[in-house]
Amino acid sequence: MADFSFQPTGSIFEEREALLEEWTPDKLVGRDKELQQYHAALQPVIEGETPSNIFLYGKSGVGKTAATRFLLTRLEYDAEQIAGLDLHRIEINCDGLNSSYQTAVALVNELRDPNNQISNTGYPQSSVYEFLFDELDKLGGTVLIVLDEVDHIQDDSLLYKLPRARSNDDISDVRLGVIGISNDLSFRNQLSSKVRSSLCEKEVSFSAYNATELQEVLRQREEVAFQNGVLDDGVIQMCAAYGAKDSGDARQALDLLLESGDIAREKNADLVTEEHVREARERLQTNQVIEGISNYSTHGQLVLWSLTILAKQGETPARTREIRDPYEQLCEQEGTDPVSDRAVREYLAELKTLGIISSTQENRGKGGGKYKKHELEQSVESVREGLSELFEAPV
Numbered sequence: 001m002a003d004f005s006f007q008p009t010g011s012i013f014e015e016r017e018a019l020l021e022e023w024t025p026d027k028l029v030g031r032d033k034e035l036q037q038y039h040a041a042l043q044p045v046i047e048g049e050t051p052s053n054i055f056l057y058g059k060s061g062v063g064k065t066a067a068t069r070f071l072l073t074r075l076e077y078d079a080e081q082i083a084g085l086d087l088h089r090i091e092i093n094c095d096g097l098n099s100s101y102q103t104a105v106a107l108v109n110e111l112r113d114p115n116n117q118i119s120n121t122g123y124p125q126s127s128v129y130e131f132l133f134d135e136l137d138k139l140g141g142t143v144l145i146v147l148d149e150v151d152h153i154q155d156d157s158l159l160y161k162l163p164r165a166r167s168n169d170d171i172s173d174v175r176l177g178v179i180g181i182s183n184d185l186s187f188r189n190q191l192s193s194k195v196r197s198s199l200c201e202k203e204v205s206f207s208a209y210n211a212t213e214l215q216e217v218l219r220q221r222e223e224v225a226f227q228n229g230v231l232d233d234g235v236i237q238m239c240a241a242y243g244a245k246d247s248g249d250a251r252q253a254l255d256l257l258l259e260s261g262d263i264a265r266e267k268n269a270d271l272v273t274e275e276h277v278r279e280a281r282e283r284l285q286t287n288q289v290i291e292g293i294s295n296y297s298t299h300g301q302l303v304l305w306s307l308t309i310l311a312k313q314g315e316t317p318a319r320t321r322e323i324r325d326p327y328e329q330l331c332e333q334e335g336t337d338p339v340s341d342r343a344v345r346e347y348l349a350e351l352k353t354l355g356i357i358s359s360t361q362e363n364r365g366k367g368g369g370k371y372k373k374h375e376l377e378q379s380v381e382s383v384r385e386g387l388s389e390l391f392e393a394p395v
């Protein structure tokens with residue numbers, strides 16, 4: 001048996017943590033234009049004026065949250081040097097808070113003592129807003145409320161009330177500014193015009209990173225995360241190029257660099273090489289497939305599971321109608337009615353588009369017509385892993 005004892009290698013990484021999600025750099029690179037606009041939009045705060053409501057948008061991983069933390073930390077620091085300027089920041093991530101009501105409750109609880117919290121039920125919406133405005137007035141000074149991933153809030157009400165609280169006399173003793181952040185580009189356009197005009201007084205759009213900007217981001221982390229000189233020539237360029245091509249998402253590029261380092265360490269290599277990056281990318285793509293499968297519809301998954309059973313038995317490529325048998329058995333086992341042949345064919349076509357299976361057209365020869373054969377494009381293990389979120393013990 002292989003040796004499974006654990007020994008620190010102390011190789012490759014200096015501080016691996018610096019590549020993880022939680023780590024915030026104290027300097028942001030490659031975002032000069034965005035930071036300048038954002039900085040200007042925050043200027044009224046330091047002048048002691050009523051803050052503008054600011055709306056940030058751009059795809060995920062383009063630095064919106066990081067830029068907000070960076071600038072607000074800086075702003076708080078500079079505000080402390082100014083007599084009479086009393087600045088508070090409240091930051092909330094709206095992922096998981098699906099309504100104005102839940103978000104308002106979360107804000108109230110953020111503002112209140114731990115022993116004076118309110119529950120997510122039991123108060124009419126208007127009372128929750130009253131609690132919120134009371135707490136804000138009590139706090140006084142200047143308050144910036146950051147609503148990160150604000151597109152998760154399904155209804156307009158809070159986004160209407162909060163930016164207008166002062167003009168509607170809901171609050172009187174506090175200068176309030178709302179900073180809304182959205183990953184969903186269409187969110188802004190779906191807002192009613194009266195909400196948009198108050199929530200989006202100043203807008204900053206964050207573009208996707210290009211390869212040059214991603215290189216800057218990656219080099220900055222390299223210094224902290226890796227030991228000197230362990231990244232082979234071309235590794236950073238390659239991660240940045242893939243990152244820019246895929247999505248321009250800094251998180252994805254950082255994940256790729258991290259996985260590459262992990263692979264180098266697994267192989268006891270002295271250097272992280274381009275080969276490691278290629279392998280890392282394949283692994284991460286497999287993970288994405290797994291995630292794709294686990295978010296897929298139940299019958300789509302059952303069809304895939306059927307094909308996986310056939311693959312395990314060495315019976316693939318399999319014809320569409322050969323998939324029917326195991327599929328019907330699985331439906332029975334899971335207590336659900338099978339969908340039509342046509343629907344199964346549609347699921348197979350979708351699975352093909354997702355890159356999970358491949359299908360080839362076969363001709364039966366003279367007058368025999370055509371039929372399709374399907375097989376897995378991914379390993380049985382990774383498909384199985386994706387399916388296991390929905391089913392107890394697939395395959």
Ligand SMILES: Nc1ncnc2c1ncn2[C@@H]1O[C@H](COP(=O)(O)OP(=O)(O)O)[C@@H](O)[C@H]1O
Nearest residue numbers: 021028029060061062063064065066217250251
């Ligand atoms: N300009 C940058 N410099 C350094 N790190 C960055 C930069 N932009 C993004 N990151 C890092 O990339 C990840 C994603 O950024 P984040 O601000 O969370 O994106 P968003 O909020 O737009 O989805 C974070 O780990 C962040 O630290």
Ligand SMILES: [Mg+2]
Nearest residue numbers: 064065066148
């Ligand atoms: Mg974010």
